[in-house]
Amino acid sequence: MKSNIFFSFGKYIGLLGQAFSKPEKFSMYWKETLRQMDGIGVGSVVIVALIAIFMGAVAALQFAYQLDGQLIPMYYIGYIVRDLAIIESAPTITCLVLAGKVGSNIAAEIGGMRQKEHIDAMEIMGINTASYLILPKTIAGLFVIPFLVTLAAAIAILGGYLATVPTGTISDVDYIRGVRAYFVEYNVLMMYVKAYTFSFILVTVSCFQGYYVQGGSIELGKASTNAVVYSNILILLADYLIAVILTV
Amino acid sequence: MIRIEHIKKSFGDVDVLKGISHTFEAGKTNLIIGKSGAGKTVMLKILVGLFPPTSGRIFYDDTDFIGLEKKQLRDLRMRVGMLFQGSALFDSMTVEENVRFPLDMFTNHTKQEKDKGVDYCLDRVGLNNANKKYPSEISGGMQKRVGIARSIVLNPTYLFCDEPNSGLDPRTALVIDELIKDITVENNITTVINTHDMNSVMEIGDNIALLHLGELAWAGNKDEVLESDNDILQDFIFASPFLKRLRNKAMGI
Numbered sequence: 001m002k003s004n005i006f007f008s009f010g011k012y013i014g015l016l017g018q019a020f021s022k023p024e025k026f027s028m029y030w031k032e033t034l035r036q037m038d039g040i041g042v043g044s045v046v047i048v049a050l051i052a053i054f055m056g057a058v059a060a061l062q063f064a065y066q067l068d069g070q071l072i073p074m075y076y077i078g079y080i081v082r083d084l085a086i087i088e089s090a091p092t093i094t095c096l097v098l099a100g101k102v103g104s105n106i107a108a109e110i111g112g113m114r115q116k117e118h119i120d121a122m123e124i125m126g127i128n129t130a131s132y133l134i135l136p137k138t139i140a141g142l143f144v145i146p147f148l149v150t151l152a153a154a155i156a157i158l159g160g161y162l163a164t165v166p167t168g169t170i171s172d173v174d175y176i177r178g179v180r181a182y183f184v185e186y187n188v189l190m191m192y193v194k195a196y197t198f199s200f201i202l203v204t205v206s207c208f209q210g211y212y213v214q215g216g217s218i219e220l221g222k223a224s225t226n227a228v229v230y231s232n233i234l235i236l237l238a239d240y241l242i243a244v245i246l247t248v
Numbered sequence: 249m250i251r252i253e254h255i256k257k258s259f260g261d262v263d264v265l266k267g268i269s270h271t272f273e274a275g276k277t278n279l280i281i282g283k284s285g286a287g288k289t290v291m292l293k294i295l296v297g298l299f300p301p302t303s304g305r306i307f308y309d310d311t312d313f314i315g316l317e318k319k320q321l322r323d324l325r326m327r328v329g330m331l332f333q334g335s336a337l338f339d340s341m342t343v344e345e346n347v348r349f350p351l352d353m354f355t356n357h358t359k360q361e362k363d364k365g366v367d368y369c370l371d372r373v374g375l376n377n378a379n380k381k382y383p384s385e386i387s388g389g390m391q392k393r394v395g396i397a398r399s400i401v402l403n404p405t406y407l408f409c410d411e412p413n414s415g416l417d418p419r420t421a422l423v424i425d426e427l428i429k430d431i432t433v434e435n436n437i438t439t440v441i442n443t444h445d446m447n448s449v450m451e452i453g454d455n456i457a458l459l460h461l462g463e464l465a466w467a468g469n470k471d472e473v474l475e476s477d478n479d480i481l482q483d484f485i486f487a488s489p490f491l492k493r494l495r496n497k498a499m500g501i
Contacts, residue, residue, distance in 0.1 A: 116336060127353060
């Protein structure tokens, strides 16, 4: 079991070594990167927005419930929703969701290419397949996922507003005051550190799972599931480590 | 010309290829035939470098293929075309984009030059009206032809075909065989075809290597097949009683 983990980790590092090498032709890699940006980014905006709005709304309502009757001022709802979104829920929940949506898709796409001999065809043409299949996806992920995380943070704050202000739980002046109170720029840095780290994990782990698929549809299904499971575990582990490193 | 010397391949304790030596000639359709499990696919994958042999040497003309540097291997591979059993066309690309892909990746040709190259190859395989279609929108035979067009677009010196007729009806299979044969002769390509299609053997078998249990059981051409007294060959080619009767009739037995 232990040696298996080390073997897989070594194989993963080896694959990354192959992937991050000089492209055969920059224009072809750029074209593929743009295609992946479209798939990962544009294709995920709706689901990310939907989750973020409910994330903010639920957080705001539950804090309002807990603060009710306390001496803590109600504008704290805006403050708490903002910091919760920026520090934790926007990067972590968004990337966990994307690991399910984008990660499984990447593993299935690359695994399908392996099974249908597309990867062999590229190898025979003389293409560094690890690089051509993984590098554009990684760059696309590192470019668009932090953007999606930023969008999720903004929409979560908006979700908190929509759940509390129109219902009369809190006035709009108080909510906006809370959102603007005690703002610490360092928290935004923390959000981006998480966003970039999680993006890298979810894309490369999913590529790794897909790239080494062997067998048939059952193995492809397993690779797709493993991509989600391992990405999620590693994202949560990285979340903890980043929290320790950046807040202690 | 491709020459292999004492090629051995083992997976664990299983010896799949047991020291095969053979020469695949330029300008000829070289066939590797044999029963399922004889080692044909492993042989082809070793020839194109997808599997390393356990031992033995492979020469592409005078170049020792095993142990080539990365750059030399890449240069050599640009002179290699391959048609896969399932065609291996990229699903996200149209027919035209599939054929253009090697040109885009490896050449600095202008758009007009690339268009000309793609049009020529698609025209050569008789598919100049399907440029904008996706692989899922065309038949299996058409996919094979697109695969051939893609494999010849960089004017290869060596062409490999893995079961080019699998899944095709006999008539379409003949068309594909003739196409491969014509392209081989026209461009003096060293073509290696992995097949167990008997029509291919008898129609385009310029140089046939029969593998049996990982060994080279027989080598010759299509004209020598009928006259050979090699039991393994006769048992393989004329497997059915119907074909045996036909052979006896042809031989006047």
